Amino acid sequence: MNQKRPITLSIQNLSKVFHGKTERVMAVDDISFHVSEGDLFTLLGPSGCGKTTTLRCLAGFEKPSNGNIRFLGRDFTTIPPFRRNIGMVFQSYALFPHMSIFDNVAYGLRMRKIPRREIEQRVNRIIQLVELEETQKRKPSELSGGQQQRIALARALVYEPKLLLLDEPLSNLDAKLRIYMREEIRRIQQKAKVTTIYVTHDQEEALAISDQIAVMSDGKIDQIGSPDEIYEKPQTIHVADFIGQANFLTCSLVKKNEESVILRFPSNETVLLDQNKKRTSACDHSKGLLFIRPERLEVTPVLGKANSLKGQVKRVLYLGSQVRYYIQIFQQSAPQEVLVDKNRRIKDVKEGDEVALIFNEEDTGLFPLE
Amino acid sequence: MVNGLKERFDKIEFIPYLVLGLALLILLLFIAYPLSKVLLNSFLNAGDVFSIQNLTLTNFSQFFSSSLYKSALMNTLLVGFLCVFFSCLLGIPMAYFLARTEMPFKTIFLTLGTLPLILPPFVGAYSWVLLFGRQGVVNFFLKEFFGFVLPDIYGAPGVVIAMTMSLYPFVFLLTYGALLSSDPYLEESATIMGASRWDLIRTVTLPLVTPSIAAGALIVFMRAVGNFGVPALLGGNFYVLPTLIHFQIVGFFNLHTAGAIAIVNISMVGLAILISQYVMAKRSYVTITGTTQGAQVSASKTLKWSGILFCSCVIFFSLLPHITVIVTSFTEGWSGTRYPTKFSFENYQRIFQIAKTPILNSLFLAITATLVATVIGTLLSYIAVRKQFHGKWILDLTVMLPFILPGIVVGVAILSGFSSGLIVLTGTWMIMVIGFFIRRMPYIFRSATASLSQIDLSVEEASAIAGASWGATFFRITLPLMAPGILAGAVICFSTLMGELSTTIILYSAGWKTITVAIIEYLFSATIGPAYALGTILIVLVLSAITLANRLLGRKMSQMFKMV
CATH class of the missing domain: 1.10.3720.10 (MetI-like)
Structure with missing residues (x-):
């Protein structure tokens, strides 16, 4: 999926400090990343994590306090926004309310002094690409949210920028439309073959459309990787927790050699993990958290298997497309609830039953504590 | 190539600061300077030049001694x-x-x-x-x-x-x-x-x-x-x-x-x-x-x-x-x-013979001052809303100051500032336009500010990212979106200037009598007929301006005064 393409955008040691009345806020704290040509690169994180500030530094609306941005070999930092040749879609779309759809889309071309005939052709072509040919003469206020969204995208792409910035473009749409539009954005981005930076707080959206994702918190990047890597092999507790649902089981490492490690849980149950398959290198700590996704856990009424944990089903929640089991483990010592997601009800398992939890060690991660 | 870009960049970012500088100059010259002159004058005896030992409270002592002042x-x-x-x-x-x-x-x-x-x-x-x-x-x-x-x-x-x-x-x-x-x-x-x-x-x-x-x-x-x-x-x-x-x-x-x-x-x-x-x-x-x-x-x-x-x-x-x-x-x-008694058009016939000039004067002065106030008030509001700099409150305060000052005080200030010293404008139409302009600019400033704050900043950013310079963005995006607010402010400015008396009464000269001065002179001499004919013309002018603006903007009259 991810053949090596040349890197076009590189961000080195970027920082942005905002000076408030009394305090300094480190909005972006020394981040670096590289984006390959034609990739859709997502900055993902909760609000206030610095993703939008990073994007605005790329656009040129914020001056970085430190670090540099290079795009296609040029230093971006000193170039004003209107000379950067970037396309951008804003969270509020920012369509010009006093102009028709055609004029909105043609705006960037007019600024580039393109001949009128060519403007018409190119606007028509891009409006066809977003499938809104019939709206050209209307005003933005006469369009639905999804249509405005697509026009904003067309307006950003019509002058064929080398870089496209998308700032939470789907956050104003309702749930169904959001899913449809994210596929549209991916389709159009692939067709235009434009390097794209996408900012969102919605992890599902990020997983669905990105080539690469950078997960951010507190102005820093926690992890950069493909959607699979981010979901399956989170490198920090924060990433594991922020993306999807996660179970963290407290445990201690009792024995460690070259090949394997034994985890002891508060209930004195133990599990043997093959060290070679482990992702976390730091196993020399005595305490840790075992990470596992709810849908990767198996539940069986048959007790006493190897590498299994005993628990009791506390609640079963029926959610339609899936069934969620709340299973309490370590009941005698330090009770803890574990989520298990199944796409249908498990036979012979009801609320109150004693069950065994089984997991594959490939599905787990181990985070040292302290 | 990179150098060329950098030069252009500097040139473009320079414009807002040039505007800011110009605006501050106007505020200093036409508001801060005259008002400080009033303050200074009030602590000096007539004829004295400024020095520390010349400072006096005599001018204020009347408020304790004279019964006229006290009452x-x-x-x-x-x-x-x-x-x-x-x-x-x-x-x-x-x-x-x-x-x-x-x-x-x-x-x-x-x-x-x-x-x-x-x-x-x-x-x-x-x-x-x-x-x-x-x-x-x-x-x-x-x-x-x-x-x-x-x-x-x-x-x-x-x-x-x-x-x-x-x-x-x-x-x-x-x-x-x-x-x-x-x-x-x-x-x-x-x-x-x-x-x-x-x-x-x-x-x-x-x-x-x-x-x-x-x-x-x-x-x-x-x-x-x-x-x-x-x-x-x-x-x-x-x-x-x-x-x-x-x-x-x-x-x-x-x-x-x-x-x-x-x-x-x-x-x-x-x-x-x-x-x-x-x-x-x-x-x-x-x-x-x-x-x-x-x-x-x-x-x-x-x-x-x-x-x-x-x-x-x-x-x-x-x-x-x-x-x-x-x-x-x-x-x-x-x-x-x-x-x-005796219904007739006689009063109108009379004033068209003797009082045509004041009407034209009023129109000229009000329109000129409105135009100046519109241009400068709009630029100032743009700076106040969109630019971040220290001491912004001074800008807001200076612009709004004439709004709270009694009209006659503005008149005294302008007269004090420009009747002697470096710039002498007494007796000219310019001194009246200056008084009108600073007195009514707050209307434009407020109304333009209100409509600018309604405009999402990202609309302007979208224009910049699409390749538009500061100027292009201002004239193609910001200004058209602000236009209704500016127009509303300008109409209020014009109509209230047509009926302006307090500042005018201090600043007018024989050659630049306005319609309001003419009215009050007729009234002082109990010449009611012509005074009321002029008054009627004034009322009609003002009402037509407001009605026209309401039509253009599709607003109700009560909405136009929301910001005033």
Whole structure:
């Protein structure tokens, strides 16, 4: 999926400090990343994590306090926004309310002094690409949210920028439309073959459309990787927790050699993990958290298997497309609830039953504590 | 290539700062400099040059020694407070009736209730004499049927009545707006807990709109203590500070004593602002309205009919003076007779022979000043909203300062600044345009600022990212989006300048008499016919400008005054 393409955008040691009345806020704290040509690169994180500030530094609306941005070999930092040749879609779309759809889309071309005939052709072509040919003469206020969204995208792409910035473009749409539009954005981005930076707080959206994702918190990047890597092999507790649902089981490492490690849980149950398959290198700590996704856990009424944990089903929640089991483990010592997601009800398992939890060690991660 | 880009970048980012510099220069030269000259003058004896040992308090000592000064000071305060009191008495119930009862013809009441703000107060003021004066029509009937007459209208009663009737809309409109936008659920929950209608008004409704009432009352007070025309016409021996200033300038051309009076007049306004700030801070509540549902409207028949009666009476009496002006302008006269006599166009024929120049002067001055104020006010508002820099509050304060200053004080300031020294402009039209421009720029500034703050910053950013320079973005995106706000401000600016008297009376020269000066001169010499013909022309001009703007903008008249 991810053949090596040349890197076009590189961000080195970027920082942005905002000076408030009394305090300094480190909005972006020394981040670096590289984006390959034609990739859709997502900055993902909760609000206030610095993703939008990073994007605005790329656009040129914020001056970085430190670090540099290079795009296609040029230093971006000193170039004003209107000379950067970037396309951008804003969270509020920012369509010009006093102009028709055609004029909105043609705006960037007019600024580039393109001949009128060519403007018409190119606007028509891009409006066809977003499938809104019939709206050209209307005003933005006469369009639905999804249509405005697509026009904003067309307006950003019509002058064929080398870089496209998308700032939470789907956050104003309702749930169904959001899913449809994210596929549209991916389709159009692939067709235009434009390097794209996408900012969102919605992890599902990020997983669905990105080539690469950078997960951010507190102005820093926690992890950069493909959607699979981010979901399956989170490198920090924060990433594991922020993306999807996660179970963290407290445990201690009792024995460690070259090949394997034994985890002891508060209930004195133990599990043997093959060290070679482990992702976390730091196993020399005595305490840790075992990470596992709810849908990767198996539940069986048959007790006493190897590498299994005993628990009791506390609640079963029926959610339609899936069934969620709340299973309490370590009941005698330090009770803890574990989520298990199944796409249908498990036979012979009801609320109150004693069950065994089984997991594959490939599905787990181990985070040292302290 | 990179160098070339950098140069262009620097050039473009330079423009906003150039604008900022220019704006600051204008503010310094036309506002800060004249006002500091007034301050300085007030502490110097006439003829003295500035030095530390020359500083004196003589100019202020009159307020302790002269009974004329003492009474003028007390009279001004009296007029201010009485006008506030009566404006609240009329404005608050009217706002309540319109916002909270099922009254018919609300739009008409609202529009007519706004009218007194546009019509220059002094034009109608003399009508009170015609109606209720010693020779007036009311006394005529009272004497005939009841054998007694009203007390003399000249002095405090006339001044307070005439001012209140033209200023109460400030309280009315601000209270009305607040009543419309307050959270209906608060009242509903009070009702559920057992509050009667009167309890509700007393415990919830009125306390919630107190900040707006205070804001309206403040404007009324500022206008009342700074008004020149009304006390000049109806005061008689009842002097207030603005008429005293006029007396000092016209009688003795003493800018030093006039400056001292002006400083006292300004401090009065300052004190009022402090008091209202205190009231607003204590009584300010943030109400979060998560609903588009309007406030509860009472269906009570009694309330409805008392509303109609009350509002009709208030509106009738507030417009009566202007109606009298228009009717009388078509007659030979209406004094000492039961009804106006001899309907004809004679007054109009006369003024078109002798008073064409003032009309043209007024148009020229008002249009020029409006254009200047529009350009500079718009740029200033752009800088104030969109640019981040230290000491921004100084910009806001300087621009808005003339808004709170009495018109006659602005006149004194401009005269002090430009009658001697580096720039001498006395006797020219320019000095009048400067006075008009700084006095009315706040209207444009506020209205442009209001519409600019409505524009999402990302719309401008979208334009920049699409390749538009600062200038292109400003002219293609920002300005067109601000246009309705600017136009509304400009129309208010123009119409109020057409009826401007307080600043004009200090700055005009023989060759640059305005329509308002001509009117007041005719009125002083009791030449009612031509005065009212000119007054009618003024009223028609102002109303047509406002109506045209309403048509263009698709707004209601009461909305146009929201920001003023």
